[in-house]
Amino acid sequence: MNEDPNLLKEITVTGGTANFATQNGQLKIGVANNPFFKSSSNLLDVFRRLPGLQVNQDGTMLMASRATPTLFVDGKPVNMNNDEILTYLNSLSPDMVESIEMINQPSSKYDGEYQGIIDVKLKRNQSLGLRGSYNARFQRNNYSLLDNNLSLSYKTDRFTYDLNLGHITGSTFYKYYALQYLANTNAMITDTRTVTANQNFNVQARIAYEPKKGQSIEAFVRTLQIDRNATSDNYLTTQTAKLDQTIAITKSENDARPKQHNYAGGINYDAQFKNGELHVIASLAQIDNRQMEDIQNRNIMNSSLYNGLLSYWKTNSRNNILIRTAQADYSQNMGTGKLEFGGKFAYTTTENNLRYDTLANSVFNFDPQRSNQFNYGEYIMAGYLSYQGKWNNISYSLGLRAEYTRTVANSITTSMLTERKYLKWLPSLNVAYAINQSEQLSFSYSRRLTRPTFAFLNPFRFYYSPRHYWIGNPYLQPSTTNLFALSYSRKALNVSLNAGRETDVMARYPEYNPATNELIFLGRNLPYRNFANLLISSPLTINTWWRMNNNIGFYYNKELTPYFDRTYEIGVFNYTLNGSQIFMLKDWLLDVSYTYESKSGNGLYVFKPVYGIDLGVQKAWFKSKLNTKLTLYDAFDSIKRRLIFREKSIIDNDMYHYFGAQRLVLSLTYNFGSSTFKIKESKKSEEENRAN
Numbered sequence: 280m281n282e283d284p285n286l287l288k289e290i291t292v293t294g295g296t297a298n299f300a301t302q303n304g305q306l307k308i309g310v311a312n313n314p315f316f317k318s319s320s321n322l323l324d325v326f327r328r329l330p331g332l333q334v335n336q337d338g339t340m341l342m343a344s345r346a347t348p349t350l351f352v353d354g355k356p357v358n359m360n361n362d363e364i365l366t367y368l369n370s371l372s373p374d375m376v377e378s379i380e381m382i383n384q385p386s387s388k389y390d391g392e393y394q395g396i397i398d399v400k401l402k403r404n405q406s407l408g409l410r411g412s413y414n415a416r417f418q419r420n421n422y423s424l425l426d427n428n429l430s431l432s433y434k435t436d437r438f439t440y441d442l443n444l445g446h447i448t449g450s451t452f453y454k455y456y457a458l459q460y461l462a463n464t465n466a467m468i469t470d471t472r473t474v475t476a477n478q479n480f481n482v483q484a485r486i487a488y489e490p491k492k493g494q495s496i497e498a499f500v501r502t503l504q505i506d507r508n509a510t511s512d513n514y515l516t517t518q519t520a521k522l523d524q525t526i527a528i529t530k531s532e533n534d535a536r537p538k539q540h541n542y543a544g545g546i547n548y549d550a551q552f553k554n555g556e557l558h559v560i561a562s563l564a565q566i567d568n569r570q571m572e573d574i575q576n577r578n579i580m581n582s583s584l585y586n587g588l589l590s591y592w593k594t595n596s597r598n599n600i601l602i603r604t605a606q607a608d609y610s611q612n613m614g615t616g617k618l619e620f621g622g623k624f625a626y627t628t629t630e631n632n633l634r635y636d637t638l639a640n641s642v643f644n645f646d647p648q649r650s651n652q653f654n655y656g657e658y659i660m661a662g663y664l665s666y667q668g669k670w671n672n673i674s675y676s677l678g679l680r681a682e683y684t685r686t687v688a689n690s691i692t693t694s695m696l697t698e699r700k701y702l703k704w705l706p707s708l709n710v711a712y713a714i715n716q717s718e719q720l721s722f723s724y725s726r727r728l729t730r731p732t733f734a735f736l737n738p739f740r741f742y743y744s745p746r747h748y749w750i751g752n753p754y755l756q757p758s759t760t761n762l763f764a765l766s767y768s769r770k771a772l773n774v775s776l777n778a779g780r781e782t783d784v785m786a787r788y789p790e791y792n793p794a795t796n797e798l799i800f801l802g803r804n805l806p807y808r809n810f811a812n813l814l815i816s817s818p819l820t821i822n823t824w825w826r827m828n829n830n831i832g833f834y835y836n837k838e839l840t841p842y843f844d845r846t847y848e849i850g851v852f853n854y855t856l857n858g859s860q861i862f863m864l865k866d867w868l869l870d871v872s873y874t875y876e877s878k879s880g881n882g883l884y885v886f887k888p889v890y891g892i893d894l895g896v897q898k899a900w901f902k903s904k905l906n907t908k909l910t911l912y913d914a915f916d917s918i919k920r921r922l923i924f925r926e927k928s929i930i931d932n933d934m935y936h937y938f939g940a941q942r943l944v945l946s947l948t949y950n951f952g953s954s955t956f957k958i959k960e961s962k963k964s965e966e967e968n969r970a971n
Contacts, residue, residue, distance in 0.1 A: 301768030310376040318870035318895030320946035323368040330816035330830035336938035338365045346394035370428040372948045376400045382724040387678030387707040391728030409954035420942035424449035443483040457934035462793035473511040480504045493551035505539040519577040528580040539568040554612040568598040591638035599630045610921040616668035625659040633739045652691040671714045680705040718769045731755040752802035758783040789929045808838030829858035840882030853879035870895040887921040906948040913940040
């Protein structure tokens with residue numbers, strides 16, 4: 280029987296993934312047609328509503344284990360640096376995504392880096408022809424930002440062509456504020472405001488060929504071009520301890536021009552056999568970061584703005600990262616079970632060069648104290664073996680992964696060469712018991728490895744303000760996490776208990792210099808931290824027009840922190856609440872979403888509570904071809920990340936970060952074409968996630 284495309288294109292599929300479901304301890308969430316996400320303007324907004332996931336205002340994410348998740352698409356890693364991840368998530372509207380699977384306990388099949396995985400399953404259809412989608416998002420807060428994305432896919436019997444274009448223009452806003460009492464009993468107020476103008480472009484192109492049924496060869500290229508101008512105005516105000524008399528005011532101006540040029544390409548081969556599957560990935564990626572800064576510090580209390588120049592320096596930095604990866608995975612069905620094994624090789628090199636020139640006697644001179652040149656090489660070889668089986672109502676999987684790493688850190692400035700080699704064994708176990716068709720209990724254990732990101736290793740100075748900056752540490756050790764999890768699900772109710780210990784924890788800790796009043800954040804390894812959490816989520820349908828989804832999490836964290844002559848070991852309890860109230864009124868959908876984080880912290884800092892409320896409305900037009908959404912985020916302008924140093928005798932500091940969370944966003948999505956086929960995204964190596 281021949282297929283008639285003219286008939287197939289009229290078919291409407293009303294089924295699909297359930298809104299919330301649990302399988303083998305992993306939470307799977309339907310996205311397309313899920314009323315809880317219809318008012319979300321993009322996939323990043325969907326992530327903000329997922330249970331057990333914290334998305335900060337700068338786009339960084341933390342799972343229940345307090346680990347940064349790795350992004351997968353259609354079961355394959357698409358790890359990028361932070362800018363690429365945000366650009367990609369912002370380009371996807373919820374109706375382009377079939378489901379999301381949250382894997383809190385990755386097995387030994389996955390790289391040791393993957394302490395948690397968020398797997399995005401895109402909507403796909405095998406009908407032939409052209410399909411396109413245009414998405415525009417206009418954001419207004421202190422400034423305006425416009426994000427445009429066009430996606431085109433064309434499928435024939437054997438070939439699939441895919442092209443994605445994106446452009447971002449406009450400005451974003453950031454504020455840093457700190458009140459610090461100095462060693463001489465005076466107080467210093469730091470007020471930094473940064474406006475970043477963007478002109479960013481991204482292009483992805485792919486061609487896929489199916490030589491015969493069950494085989495696919497894909498080739499892809501992509502590029503992200505970021506061109507920014509970040510203008511910062513900073514005021515350092517010194518006052519008496521009672522804040523009633525001003526002693527000095529210093530104004531700092533920083534005109535920075537950060538640029539990033541990313542290029543990547545690769546070939547992927549997938550084959551399905553009678554009882555097995557083979558997947559091969561090979562890719563090459565280059566990330567080139569450049570930045571020029573012009574920094575002037577002036578005394579504006581006793582001098583005019585133009586005559587009180589205290590210091591003037593210029594910087595020129597370049598960071599080049601080259602990543603080469605090759606990976607092969609094979610699985611073989613064996614009766615009711617499955618055997619999987621595979622290997623991976625990754626070779627990464629980074630070249631870092633930072634130059635400071637300081638003004639002296641009307642001439643800019645090279646500053647050797649702050650300039651730096653540093654190169655880093657990393658070789659990773661890994662292999663794994665795992666088996667999945669089933670016995671009556673019990674399903675299980677066990678695996679073992681070995682990762683060998685060799686690193687070479689070459690500090691050219693200090694003439695120091697450091698080479699390290701280490702081998703890590705990473706076992707995993709998962710057991711799930713099906714009580715009945717709608718009720719399941721599961722237990723899992725895994726050991727994971729976290730290598731320092733390239734930004735953590737970079738020994739350069741990155742300034743928050745003229746006296747507040749952080750420095751990377753090229754000698755950081757990787758951390759190891761042993762994680763246990765117990766989960767229970769009954770229909771849409773999901774309860775999970777997680778606990779574990781991380782050793783050699785990587786952190787940035789503050790060091791205060793009373794002579795210069797500088798607050799420096801340095802990278803270091805902490806001995807260990809213990810953590811545990813209890814997560815509960817359950818969507819409820821009150822009636823046909825009112826639905827709600829509520830998530831609650833209870834967290835415990837205790838880390839051993841040696842600091843100066845003392846060791847801090849403080850247990851911190853906190854909880855989070857987030858959810859949505861969905862009201863469906865005829866063709867309109869109204870969404871009231873909320874989030875609350877109680878008082879929390881770590882060994883050195885206390886984090887103040889944070890709450891926010893979002894209000895959204897959504898409506899589809901022209902037989903759902905056009906989708907409009909209007910959302911007011913952080914309606915009460917309350918989201919500020921405030922930190923207070925615990926031991927005031929060492930550093931008496933109270934600060935907060937603000938990213939302009941209150942904003943009004945209008946999103947438009949228009950779908951066109953005769954096909955509903957959506958091609959899967961490119962497969963990339965996990966090393967790109969660490970290239971921040």
